[in-house]
Amino acid sequence: MTDEKCSVLEHVDVGGGYRRLKVASPAIVKDVQAGQFVHVRVPQLDESSLRRPFSVFDAGDGVLTLLYKEVGRGTKALGLVKAGDEINILGPLGHGFPSKASGTALLVGGGYGVAPLYLLAKMLLKNSSAKVKLFVGGRTAADILALDEFRQLGIEVFPATNDGSLGEKGLVTVPLDKEIAALSASSAPFEIFACGPDPMLKAVSERAISSGAKGWISMDRHMICGVGACYACIQKTVRGNSRCCIEGPVFAAEDLVWE
Amino acid sequence: MIDVSVSLGALKMPSFIATASGTFGYGFEYVGAVDYSKLGAVTAKGIRVEPWPGNSMPRHCEVPGGLINAIGLQGTGVEHFLSITVPWYRMQVPSVPIIANIWGDSVESYARVAAKLGGAVDALEMNVSCPNVKAGGHTFGQDPKILAEVVSAVRKETKLPLLVKLAPNVPSIAPYVKACEDSGADALSLINTIPAMAIDIEKRRPVLANVSGGLSGRCVHPVAVKMVYEAYRVTKLPILAMGGVYNAKDAIELFLAGASAVAVGTSLFTDPGVVSSVYDGVVDYCSRHGFSAVRELTGALN
Ligand SMILES: Cc1cc2nc3c(=O)[nH]c(=O)nc-3n(C[C@H](O)[C@H](O)[C@H](O)COP(=O)(O)OP(=O)(O)OC[C@H]3O[C@@H](n4cnc5c(N)ncnc54)[C@H](O)[C@@H]3O)c2cc1C
Ligand SMILES: Cc1cc2nc3c(=O)[nH]c(=O)nc-3n(C[C@H](O)[C@H](O)[C@H](O)COP(=O)(O)O)c2cc1C
Ligand code: FES
Numbered sequence A: 001m002t003d004e005k006c007s008v009l010e011h012v013d014v015g016g017g018y019r020r021l022k023v024a025s026p027a028i029v030k031d032v033q034a035g036q037f038v039h040v041r042v043p044q045l046d047e048s049s050l051r052r053p054f055s056v057f058d059a060g061d062g063v064l065t066l067l068y069k070e071v072g073r074g075t076k077a078l079g080l081v082k083a084g085d086e087i088n089i090l091g092p093l094g095h096g097f098p099s100k101a102s103g104t105a106l107l108v109g110g111g112y113g114v115a116p117l118y119l120l121a122k123m124l125l126k127n128s129s130a131k132v133k134l135f136v137g138g139r140t141a142a143d144i145l146a147l148d149e150f151r152q153l154g155i156e157v158f159p160a161t162n163d164g165s166l167g168e169k170g171l172v173t174v175p176l177d178k179e180i181a182a183l184s185a186s187s188a189p190f191e192i193f194a195c196g197p198d199p200m201l202k203a204v205s206e207r208a209i210s211s212g213a214k215g216w217i218s219m220d221r222h223m224i225c226g227v228g229a230c231y232a233c234i235q236k237t238v239r240g241n242s243r244c245c246i247e248g249p250v251f252a253a254e255d256l257v258w259e
Numbered sequence B: 001m002i003d004v005s006v007s008l009g010a011l012k013m014p015s016f017i018a019t020a021s022g023t024f025g026y027g028f029e030y031v032g033a034v035d036y037s038k039l040g041a042v043t044a045k046g047i048r049v050e051p052w053p054g055n056s057m058p059r060h061c062e063v064p065g066g067l068i069n070a071i072g073l074q075g076t077g078v079e080h081f082l083s084i085t086v087p088w089y090r091m092q093v094p095s096v097p098i099i100a101n102i103w104g105d106s107v108e109s110y111a112r113v114a115a116k117l118g119g120a121v122d123a124l125e126m127n128v129s130c131p132n133v134k135a136g137g138h139t140f141g142q143d144p145k146i147l148a149e150v151v152s153a154v155r156k157e158t159k160l161p162l163l164v165k166l167a168p169n170v171p172s173i174a175p176y177v178k179a180c181e182d183s184g185a186d187a188l189s190l191i192n193t194i195p196a197m198a199i200d201i202e203k204r205r206p207v208l209a210n211v212s213g214g215l216s217g218r219c220v221h222p223v224a225v226k227m228v229y230e231a232y233r234v235t236k237l238p239i240l241a242m243g244g245v246y247n248a249k250d251a252i253e254l255f256l257a258g259a260s261a262v263a264v265g266t267s268l269f270t271d272p273g274v275v276s277s278v279y280d281g282v283v284d285y286c287s288r289h290g291f292s293a294v295r296e297l298t299g300a301l302n
Helices: A026-030 A073-077 A111-127 A147-152 A173-185 A197-208 B078-092 B107-116 B144-157 B174-182 B218-234 B246-257 B274-289
Strands: A004-014 A018-024 A037-040 A052-055 A058-060 A063-069 A086-093 A104-110 A131-138 A156-161 A188-195 A214-218 A234-237 A240-243 A249-253 B007-008 B011-013 B017-019 B062-065 B066-069 B098-102 B122-125 B162-165 B185-189 B194-195 B212-216 B241-242 B261-264
Touching: A004 A026, A004 A063, A026 A058, A026 A063, A037 A063, A052 A063, A058 A111, A058 B261, A063 A073, A063 A111, A104 A111, A104 A173, A104 A197, A111 A131, A111 A147, A111 A188, A131 A173, A147 A156, A147 B098, A156 A173, A173 A197, A188 A197, A188 B261, A240 B066, A249 B098, B017 B274, B062 B122, B066 B218, B078 B107, B098 B107, B107 B122, B107 B144, B122 B144, B144 B162, B144 B174, B174 B218, B185 B218, B212 B218, B218 B246, B241 B246, B246 B261, B246 B274, B261 B274
Parallel strands: A104 A131, A104 A188, A131 A156, A188 A214, B017 B261, B098 B122, B122 B162, B162 B185, B185 B241, B241 B261
Antiparallel strands: A004 A018, A004 A086, A018 A063, A037 A052, A037 A086, A058 A063, A214 A249, A234 A240, B007 B011, B062 B066, B066 B212, B194 B212
């Protein structure tokens, strides 16, 4: 873990209220795992504002890429950062996804929840012979992010939108259930990796558990420190009150306790 | 060379900066991000005898100039602290003294945790801003008589340097300072968080699951300066001062008001580099103003 002063290389609007931020971050990128996150000090906020946590979308060649949505005060202010600016980023933080899978790896994301799945897809393809498929949900086509990049990795992509503007109409569980049924019917091994809104993660966890597959679920909890020091970011698990920032953000599906 | 070492009673600190309890985990979580060579002590997160789950989520919210928290003292209990946490801390951070912050819900439970800790840590800090279950939920720190009782009970059980951490929400600090002095405290910690609350106007509900919490950060600093100033005028006990220290100026204000050492807390969350910047800034101030030791700053108001 380092608190690195990173110089901004590129900051672009990718539509739908989402932006992509690229920074030079050699120290953090050196030992990052897919599913880990970074804690960003937003330079435009005053000194008493907390940092904001974001997943690592991509990391390589000393460059760290984040993909984020503007939702409030901090992400709005972060939008003002320009190429050449310096920002402080603490990372890499938390426990990420396993970097190997056996059989088929089903990656499930919703909204900015696809962010950690891109580096994960790259790692899985590099470290194992797993077949990787992405299931991605959103309200509308604008919430389905980075599809081209995922496709360029050579993986199959199954979008679903509530309004039917892209892919299947309905929740991401519609195409996911078809795939799980097909894999289960042929007794083919698979694992599930998911990140997104809580209701989606709960639905995915239930499916992992009921199909006997391993499920790796990345949770999103409000944080203060991001390093395990303050106990603000609690996720209930079979072990009790776990800290999302250090014992997570990725938890095994069977360990999660839903309220 | 400026002498940066200070002491709080028998607790010798290699530097004048500590970390505030609850903001720095058990001391090792910030390895890699904080320059430990500039720390004089770390204060661990509050512990009591038994494990405690803490409050429901949400446990915090950001407010202008600060933070309201209601973590609720989640912890694994003193046995785990002694067998796992302290040895791990000593291995990770061999050179920085550790202060255990203790709490309880009765006089006896404070005494018990102090007794169990023995000499495993370098000092004890009592958090007396907890409800006294046997006395209708009033906090120990809000009645000088009960405060004296609980401090005496802990004093009997420990030979370690004993700090008592006082709450700022009292009409006058003097009777509490006196109670600590008379019951064997070696030093005071000032200030704990200030009771506070925020409401989500869209949901028309309190933001925190616990309804209210404790305010800390930038906005509490002037309150800390005043409490330290008032306590210093009525006591010889050394003061570990905290509350909204974000830079060297904030720390120097507390020294001039009467602090013997300062702690950083909420500011660490935004900038773990605050330890270094406060350290360097205070040393620089001492050279510019002709002080040869940081301890000469204590109470050095004109
Ligand atoms: C491990 C992790 C990974 C994340 N990865 C991404 C990502 O890759 N892309 C992305 O767009 N977003 C991500 N988020 C969510 C992101 O942190 C929030 O959207 C952001 O903090 C909102 O800040 P704000 O000031 O704009 O919102 P405000 O609502 O104004 O924030 C107020 C406070 O609440 C916190 N907060 C609000 N919403 C969230 C949330 N959903 N999760 C955590 N804290 C929140 C803020 O940090 C801030 O402290 C991630 C969150 C976590 C915990
Ligand atoms: C998240 C959080 C947890 C805290 N937990 C404790 C605790 O366990 N025991 C205690 O005595 N004080 C606790 N405090 C109070 C701090 O130690 C400190 O007294 C207070 O926050 C003021 O300093 P600051 O403004 O620099 O943070 C906590 C504060 C915060 C922000
Ligand atoms: S955010 Fe502080 S422990 Fe997780």
